[in-house]
Amino acid sequence: MxxxxxxxxxxxxxxxxxxxxxxxxxxxxxxxxxxxxxxxxxxxxxxxxxxxxxxxxxxxxxxxxxxxxxxxxxxxxxxxxxxxxxxxxxxxxxxxxxxxxxxxxxxxxxxxxxxxxxxxxxxxxxxxxxxxxxxxxxxxxxxxxxxxxxxxxxxxxxxxxxxxxxxxxxxxxxxxxxxxxxxxxxxxxxxxxxxxxxxxxxxxxxxxxxxxxxxxxxxxxxxxxxxxxxxxxIQFHPTTLPSTGVLISEGVRGEGGILYNDDGERFMYERGYANNAGELASRDVVSRAELTEVNEDRGIQDEYVHLDMRHLGEERIVDRLENILHLAEDFEGVDALEEPMPVKPGQHYAxxxxxxxxxxxxxxxxxxxxxxxxxxxxxxxxxxxxxxxxxxxxxxxxxxxxxxxxxxxxxxxxxxRRSPMGAGKRSSGPRRPSRPRWRPNAAGSTG
Ligand SMILES: Cc1cc2nc3c(=O)[nH]c(=O)nc-3n(C[C@H](O)[C@H](O)[C@H](O)COP(=O)(O)OP(=O)(O)OC[C@H]3O[C@@H](n4cnc5c(N)ncnc54)[C@H](O)[C@@H]3O)c2cc1C
Incomplete structure (x- = not known):
């Protein structure tokens, strides 16, 4: 080998x-x-x-x-x-x-x-x-x-x-x-x-x-x-496209995107899930809120909610979120400048x-x-x-x-090296002397 x-x-x-x-x-x-x-x-x-x-x-x-x-x-x-x-x-x-x-x-x-x-x-x-x-x-x-x-x-x-x-x-x-x-x-x-x-x-x-x-x-x-x-x-992200799991970045909500249920309610506020942070509450909070909306029959097609960024205006969307337009169009057939995007929670991070x-x-x-x-x-x-x-x-x-x-x-x-906060969970232990290179068999490296 x-x-x-x-x-x-x-x-x-x-x-x-x-x-x-x-x-x-x-x-x-x-x-x-x-x-x-x-x-x-x-x-x-x-x-x-x-x-x-x-x-x-x-x-x-x-x-x-x-x-x-x-x-x-x-x-x-x-x-x-x-x-x-x-x-x-x-x-x-x-x-x-x-x-x-x-x-x-x-x-x-x-x-x-x-x-x-x-x-x-x-x-x-x-x-x-x-x-x-x-x-x-x-x-x-x-x-x-x-x-x-x-x-x-x-x-x-x-x-x-x-x-x-x-x-x-x-x-x-x-x-x-x-x-x-x-x-x-x-x-x-x-x-x-x-x-x-x-x-x-x-x-x-x-x-x-x-x-x-x-x-x-x-x-x-x-x-x-x-x-x-x-x-x-395991983290579930609140804004993924229902058909594929493709992520719609939190940047959309960061820029001011709004979540609505099937009744047109801005549910993060109107249903009291996060009265201060609203759509920008942490991901677990927003994911749970969306799932609750769907489970309580206020979801769209019993599966998802809407993420709307139309009010941000075309110039800002194209400047800061252009690839979101492509993702919505390519994977859901939605023109996000004209209509809200369907989103639901999906596994995102371990x-x-x-x-x-x-x-x-x-x-x-x-x-x-x-x-x-x-x-x-x-x-x-x-x-x-x-x-x-x-x-x-x-x-x-x-x-x-x-x-x-x-x-x-x-x-x-x-x-x-300077450790900004001192010791972490464990010390890495004493240094060991240099070790010989790995030679798994007598033939050693074949090149
Ligand atoms: C859609 C999406 C958007 C995200 N957006 C953000 C964000 O905006 N900000 C943020 O902070 N975090 C974000 N995250 C999280 C973040 O991107 C990831 O946690 C991070 O990129 C993981 O990087 P990594 O280097 O650990 O692994 P990866 O980038 O997944 O790289 C893994 C590497 O390991 C190699 N590899 C795997 N198995 C083997 C093997 N058996 N043998 C040889 N090579 C192997 C692969 O080839 C690859 O090169 C996002 C995550 C997702 C899914």
Whole structure:
């Protein structure tokens, strides 16, 4: 079997994987991304709404942290939330410096808009294609740094020692097959493997997630002995198209879109579901309200409610939400400039995943996770809109730095890097000496 040797192997080329790979490379590691899709086809590209970051005067990371804790039903881990909210502005500005085409105000400042559950309009966006631009921006940085990408390689298993106690196990790499040829290969990681394989949405019938979102990373980590955390917390998004599950971004409600039932009532207020926040109450509240309307016979065709953005005017819609017009037209045959869109709740996001600390480290030495397949527990029972993308870049970067610096003393500076809020859930433990490269059999690498 061919063995490809690198310092750090990142499994997945979505937002978390790309950010982790760049960070590990910047620490001097020889990094490779192994991904079953080409990176820019990863599901991060579907993210429309934006990235929460406290960038403006009048806002600060503590308000962001407060909103996140409240939105999580107070079940998120406070130190991790504080890290997310403190690091997000820096990471967002880093994207801007890498060329991400954020939407801007007339004076040139980066635009921010309101999102559900936020006490300040702090969602930074690039039109309604934020994730698409995020992937392309970071992929350019990956190419620029010469990071090797094995795309259309499907990782099936982690190469982990078989010690009885998972805490004693060491991860040395992964096994994958080339989708085009069926060739099986090993990918050995001297310093660490970072799982960034995205969410498990395809477990559900009606979901906003792509067909590639099959929860592979969480399954592999679980089989290797890593606990999964918060798996009972699944988010349902209140505005998905009934026929396909395609997402209609929260940005529509952020810009002022209104929900109506079959009786023409603005039910979020008129039925008292959220008298203060209305349509911008957090996603679980709005999803439950819609379902109650349908269950109590005020839904349309016993299935959905209406989302109306006509009053925003064509100019604003085309400027900020143009792709929503295409989605409504292409998938429901609705001209959203002329009529309301049908919407209903759909599975959207898994708050739970592979248990990690704030450096992405799992209980297995050399195994890290970041992004939607991980659970550092910044979302508790409910993720706020716009809080997943900052999680990718904040914790992706931390996992990349930490994995790269793990076993090589000359790259160890990040291990003692300033931790904004002190210790997280667990200490990552003592450093281990550098390990020999993985040689699964006497023949070793065949090239
Ligand atoms: C429609 C939609 C809109 C969203 N909008 C927003 C938003 O506006 N703001 C926000 O904050 N969040 C948003 N989210 C959530 C956010 O986009 C996701 O949580 C996030 O993009 C997940 O990124 P990721 O890097 O963890 O995974 P992904 O982007 O899904 O990438 C996973 C990668 O892993 C690879 N992979 C998977 N399995 C394997 C395997 N076995 N072997 C090899 N490679 C593998 C894939 O090829 C892919 O490259 C949205 C989610 C959806 C579904």
């Amino acid at each position: 061919t063995i490809h040797n690198h310092d750090v192997i990142v499994v997945g080329g979505g937002g978390a994987g790309l950010r982790a790979a760049i960070a590990a490379r910047e620490e001097g590691a020889d990094v490779a991304i192994v991904t079953k899709l080409h990176p820019v086809r990863s599901h991060t590209g579907a993210a429309e709404g934006g990235i929460n970051a406290a960038l403006r005067e009048g806002d600060d990371w503590e308000m962001h942290a407060y909103d996140t804790m409240k939105g999580s039903d107070y079940l998120a881990d406070a130190p991790a939330v504080e890290t997310l909210c403190q690091d997000s502005p820096h990471e967002t500005i880093q994207l801007e410096h890498w060329g991400m085409p954020f939407s801007r105000e007339d004076d040139g400042t980066v635009s921010q808009r309101p999102f559900g559950g936020l006490s300040f309009p702090r969602t930074t966006y690039a039109g309604a294609e934020t994730g698409h631009h995020l992937l392309h921006t970071m992929y350019q940085q990956v190419v620029k740094r010469g990071i090797e990408v094995y795309d259309e390689w499907y990782v099936t298993e982690l190469a982990v020692t078989d010690h009885e106690n998972p805490g004693d196990r060491i991860c040395h790499g992964v096994v994958a097959y080339d989708i085009a040829t069926g060739e099986l290969a090993g990918f050995a990681a001297e310093d660490g493997v970072i799982l960034a394989t995205g969410g498990p949405g395809q477990v559900y019938d009606h979901t906003t997630n792509a067909v590639a979102n099959t929860g592979d990373g969480a399954a592999m980590a679980y089989r290797a002995g890593v606990p999964l955390e918060d798996m009972e917390f 708050m739970g995943g592979i248990e990690t600390d704030e450096n992405g480290q799992t209980c297995i030495d050399g195994l890290y996770a970041a992004g939607e397949n991980a659970c550092v527990s910044v979302h508790g029972a409910n993720r706020l809109g716009g809080n997943a993308l900052p999680e990718l870049i904040v914790f992706g970067a931390r996992a990349g730095r930490h994995a790269a610096g793990r076993s090589r003393p000359d790259r160890s500076t990040r291990a003692t």
